[in-house]
Amino acid sequence: MDIATTPRPLAGLPAWTREEFEAQLRDKGRSYHIHHPFNVRMNAGGCTPDELRCWVANRFYYQLCIPRKDAAILANMPERAHRRLWVERILDHDGYGDYEGSASGGLEAWIRLGEAVGIERDKLLSLQGVAPAVRFACDAYVNFAAKAPWQEAVCSSLTEMFAPQIHKDRLASWPTHYPWIDAEGLGYFRKRIPLAGRDVEHGLQVTLDHFSTRAAQHRALDILQFKLDILWTMLDAIEKACQ
């Protein structure tokens, strides 16, 4: 699947070392949606209750897309060792076992976040109010993940290198700025911090192993930028829709 690639005169340039390549990937954090004006305003307490509800309702569409995206990647993974790790991501969101309590999964936790900000379960599940551009951005992610080589789809998940901080920021700022939100509702953010670390450990190894020439490494950076743009675009659309 085609994504925007930056034309570069790379002929003859040696591949980056693993350390240099990882540093290049992490340097992309400058475009992460933690820096988006809406996220900055939200974590500074600048959102109205309606804006927070709008953000939670729109982001729920992204959360619903994640396990479907991961199942598409799983289907393209030829090696059991990778599938054994990747399948965990689906269970993290859809739940497992008796689906009760901590086994209920991230989608249930997000529904609890919705209830904590004042969105009824059925209203959230109705996807009413999800902005067209949010759907478009999330669907682009699912479609890319389904059609791209599985290693490229894995690479696109590496925006999660930057996710622990954005979850920690919410846990640190929301109780102060939005005391009306039941702290129980923030459980999703709390749970994601260790899970993001586990995900990135696997995703980074696949990425550092697979993209082995300088041109391929630049493609990996373009893939990561594509996913960063998805997250940024979502907040652009949410900021506009939630005015």
Ligand code: AHQ
């Ligand atoms: O809750 C998030 C999540 O489960 C994932 C999975 C991962 C992926 O496979 O692309 N990315 C991701 C992200 C989640 N939350 C976002 C947020 O801001 O709360 C961050 C997002 C990411 O960094 O890609």
